[in-house]
Amino acid sequence: MTCALAAAMATLLLLPSCVAPGGNDVVERVSPPPPSAPPAHVTPPNLRSWRLDGAPQQGGLVRGQVATETVALTLDGRNVPLGADGAFIIGFDRDAPPTMTLAEVKADGSLADHPLVIAPRAWRIERVDAPYRAGRSEPEFAALRPAELAAIAAARATRTDAAGWRQAFRWPAAGRQSGWFGSQRVYQGKPGSYHSGADVAVPTGTPVLAPADGVVVLAADHPFTLEGNLLMVDHGAGLGSAFLHLSRLNVHVGDHVRQGQRIALSGATGRATGPHLHWGLQWNGARLDPLLVAGPVPAG
Structure with a gap:
């Protein structure tokens, strides 16, 4: 064929x-x-859901996540900054009440409350059989202190683009802990002010390292009456560090610092009985215990 x-x-x-x-x-x-x-049928990616990591306690810091539809968050009426991904942090003062409320506003205008139970702490209280003394009242101190307090308040109110609040914090110095957050003396029944940070006994000139990324919001150009040479760093989301009694500052206002960067040297300036580093932490005005944020002080 x-x-x-x-x-x-x-x-x-x-x-x-x-x-x-x-x-x-x-x-x-x-x-x-x-x-x-x-x-x-294609299942859409999981949407963000509400989450709170850790148990609230006095002096503590807790991390969390809002749901996708949440557009605003407050803690007892105080604004809680939200990251673009919905992440947030909240802190609890040394004297935080037994209960607080996280309130979220959703995109449709509806509200949702999340009651929180704040665990109490046992503080180091020293009772002294002596009359309470109001503190320094010298004319020079009275003249200088208002401007110092104003500078500190302005620094705490400064908000930057820092994202160090997302990191796991590290201690700015290693050594023997010599002062505890929340400790307080009571003079014949009248309480004095409590210790607002944690102290590490280190020799003058010991490097002070940034515990997390941040932006310098105060670098005192002269010793303050109580804090001495003072350095303050904003870590973002309302969280900030203060380093007191320094002998030298290595950074300036506006500098972006990285975790582990040498930012100062320890000292004994201001009201200090000996060389040490005082590290204080605050979140939106709530004073926090550095031990609950960064863990135990590493040995020197």
């Missing part, structure tokens, strides 16, 4: 192929693909 005849018969009989005389090539007729099946 000739190829021409085979081609004609293929037209009638729908033959699938033709072999040319004396050749080995095969021309195949490819059947059209079957109609595509309807696409399978």
